[in-house]
Amino acid sequence: MNIGCSLDLKGYYNGIIDDVRLYNRALSEQEIHAIIQEPVEPGFVPGGWDIIIVVSGKSHMRFQTEEIGNLQGHGAPCPYRGFLYEGKMKRLFLWVGLCFILTAAPAHSFAAAAERKMLVEIEIKTLADIFNLKQTGVDIVTERTRPPIHAIVTDKQREELKGSGWASHVEIEDLDRYFKEKINVDGNLGSYHTYTEMVEELQRVAAAYPNITRLVDIGDSWEKTQGIAGRDIWALKISDNPEMEERREPDVLIVGCHHARELITVEIPLAIIQTLTENYAVDSRIKFLVDHREIWIVPMLNPDGHVYVEEVDSWWRKNRNTNGSSNASHQGVDLNRNYSFQWGYDNVGSSPYPQSETYRGLSPFSEPES
Numbered sequence: 001m002n003i004g005c006s007l008d009l010k011g012y013y014n015g016i017i018d019d020v021r022l023y024n025r026a027l028s029e030q031e032i033h034a035i036i037q038e039p040v041e042p043g044f045v046p047g048g049w050d051i052i053i054v055v056s057g058k059s060h061m062r063f064q065t066e067e068i069g070n071l072q073g074h075g076a077p078c079p080y081r082g083f084l085y086e087g088k089m090k091r092l093f094l095w096v097g098l099c100f101i102l103t104a105a106p107a108h109s110f111a112a113a114a115e116r117k118m119l120v121e122i123e124i125k126t127l128a129d130i131f132n133l134k135q136t137g138v139d140i141v142t143e144r145t146r147p148p149i150h151a152i153v154t155d156k157q158r159e160e161l162k163g164s165g166w167a168s169h170v171e172i173e174d175l176d177r178y179f180k181e182k183i184n185v186d187g188n189l190g191s192y193h194t195y196t197e198m199v200e201e202l203q204r205v206a207a208a209y210p211n212i213t214r215l216v217d218i219g220d221s222w223e224k225t226q227g228i229a230g231r232d233i234w235a236l237k238i239s240d241n242p243e244m245e246e247r248r249e250p251d252v253l254i255v256g257c258h259h260a261r262e263l264i265t266v267e268i269p270l271a272i273i274q275t276l277t278e279n280y281a282v283d284s285r286i287k288f289l290v291d292h293r294e295i296w297i298v299p300m301l302n303p304d305g306h307v308y309v310e311e312v313d314s315w316w317r318k319n320r321n322t323n324g325s326s327n328a329s330h331q332g333v334d335l336n337r338n339y340s341f342q343w344g345y346d347n348v349g350s351s352p353y354p355q356s357e358t359y360r361g362l363s364p365f366s367e368p369e370s
Helices: 029-035 127-134 155-163 175-182 195-208 264-278 284-291 303-311
Strands: 007-011 017-022 036-039 050-055 059-064 083-085 088-090 117-122 149-154 168-172 213-220 232-238 251-255 294-298
Touching: 117 155, 117 175, 127 149, 149 155, 149 168, 155 168, 195 213, 195 232, 195 264, 195 303, 232 264, 251 264, 264 284, 264 294
Parallel strands: 251 294
Antiparallel strands: 007 017, 036 059, 050 059, 083 088, 117 149, 117 168, 213 232, 232 294
16 A cells, blocks of 8 residues: 655645645745645545645645655655555545534624524635635534535624625525424434434444444443433444454544534444444455454434434534533533644634534533543
């Protein structure tokens, strides 16, 4: 397997760039700007000398490496066509969060939970507009760097956008009503798994495939730590020796449901579990993956929030930490902003304020779920 040079760009495409690394050295600012072209969609890129990289986990960019000559990465000459595998360019984007909704809410985004929220398409004319839009505090739900760009806004936010020169049109007028029509908050999610159904499914799989699975309680939810509820966080290990720690085998971790309202993020890990277990005995590729890896799957990291979606508010996103407040709009921590890596890096990708949908918590790993 021949892995070529990989570029890791930190910062934003509009020039706020910390550094770009080619494994063993940082590129200069002049080299960076010499190779940046317009952003492209993630995925496979046909031909050329293109390298697709992720910028701050959000934007995707194309780099023309012939502009900077024969750079060295682990002694291997560049340019390469992205990641090389047997001479063919491939790029795999594995989103651990699985199908998450991208949000970018700075400190000044304090829309109250009771305000009507709508889905709008915002007119984008230049690439710089996307960066500027993030600074307004609206909840951007489009994981792309090209129009159309969709966002969730309140009436007040839409008026503020209009006053700042942003044109938009409404696609869903009342998301609260829309969600309630689609999802009944009566403890029954239809084809989607509730927390109880998810636990039962994991127990069923562990009982049916004891030779390749092990079900593990890896921790408590916030409400359990407070004596409010009794929900555990469950992980299923899938491996040929599930009771052993095989240090020579690589570990794979797949986590679903950081954000409570993203119901599909529970279903994808469960579907992966089904594929690996049911096909282990009949598919040599699946057997090889399971036999040569230790695969850990956590379908629901945020059980309290998920149950709150099931029974109370289908629009809830964060965990159920009250943050010491009785005001619902001040409660909850965004678990996907609570990890230690670059925690609090800025107030764009996360917020220091509990009112925000992207509130990062008091400190890294402050929440029992993360």
